[in-house]
Amino acid sequence: GESVGLHLPTLSVQEGDNSIINCAYSNSASDYFIWYKQESGKGPQFIIDIRSNMDKRQGQRVTVLLNKTVKHLSLQIAATQPGDSAVYFCYMKTSYDKVIFGPGTSLSVIP
Amino acid sequence: EPEVTQTPSHQVTQMGQEVILRCVPISNHLYFYWYRQILGQKVEFLVSFYNNEISEKSEIFDDQFSVERPDGSNFTLKIRSTKLEDSAMYFCASSGSGAPLHFGNGTRLTVT
Numbered sequence: 001g002e003s004v005g006l007h008l009p010t011l012s013v014q015e016g017d018n019s020i021i022n023c024a025y026s027n028s029a030s031d032y033f034i035w036y037k038q039e040s041g042k043g044p045q046f047i048i049d050i051r052s053n054m055d056k057r058q059g060q061r062v063t064v065l066l067n068k069t070v071k072h073l074s075l076q077i078a079a080t081q082p083g084d085s086a087v088y089f090c091y092m093k094t095s096y097d098k099v100i101f102g103p104g105t106s107l108s109v110i111p
Numbered sequence: 112e113p114e115v116t117q118t119p120s121h122q123v124t125q126m127g128q129e130v131i132l133r134c135v136p137i138s139n140h141l142y143f144y145w146y147r148q149i150l151g152q153k154v155e156f157l158v159s160f161y162n163n164e165i166s167e168k169s170e171i172f173d174d175q176f177s178v179e180r181p182d183g184s185n186f187t188l189k190i191r192s193t194k195l196e197d198s199a200m201y202f203c204a205s206s207g208s209g210a211p212l213h214f215g216n217g218t219r220l221t222v223t
Contacts, residue, residue, distance in 0.1 A: 008151070032209075034211050034212075036214075038154075041216070042216050042217070043115075043202045043204075043214035043215050043216045043217050044154060044202070044212075044214045045214070046211045046212075046213065049211050089153070089154060091212075100156065101146075101153050101154040101155070101156070102153070103153045104153050104154075
């Protein structure tokens with residue numbers, strides 16, 4: 001099964017710096033990965049996704065990297081802004097439609 | 112941009128009472144989901160629904176829970192006899208085939 005945990009890692013970055021948020025997974029059958037952002041009082045909001053046949057995908061100010069060998073997913077945010085402060089969840093899905101959220105990382109941007 | 116809407120935003124109920132949480136998914140989506148998030152914890156999968164039936168459910172989704180799509184637009188989650196530990200944010204989500212899930216802003220359920 002998937003590794004889970006209740007501890008919420010926290011990342012504090014200075015405004016303008018780059019942020020890197022990491023997510024590890026254990027199910028090698030996962031073939032679709034998504035990063036979500038959750039602001040206080042709101043539902044998770046889609047940021048970017050990547051399929052297992054890719055190792056990198058870029059969006060606006062965000063890049064997702066997938067390393068299937070070590071089962072690791074990362075989200076890079078360039079020039080972090082105060083509006084990026086939120087909890088970031090990685091979400092992984094297998095071809096059998098099993099949906100799993102990672103525990104989340106709280107990003108705090110220091111003005 | 113179309114969005115998933117959930118009502119009510121906050122529901123307070125007494126232990127043992129039934130509650131129905133309502134969701135209007137994005138209109139052309141075919142897959143529907145309920146998740147919950149206990150305060151300070153991660154988002155947990157409850158159930159997925161496709162073609163008018165449950166496609167997958169978690170161990171959390173026991174006999175006290177049920178889902179229904181009573182018409183072409185609504186998707187509901189019913190908890191028959193609420194317990195204190197059911198207090199959480201409940202998120203509805205929908206998606207097209209092979210597409211990311213779109214979430215509503217949730218219903219905060221407080222069981223007293």
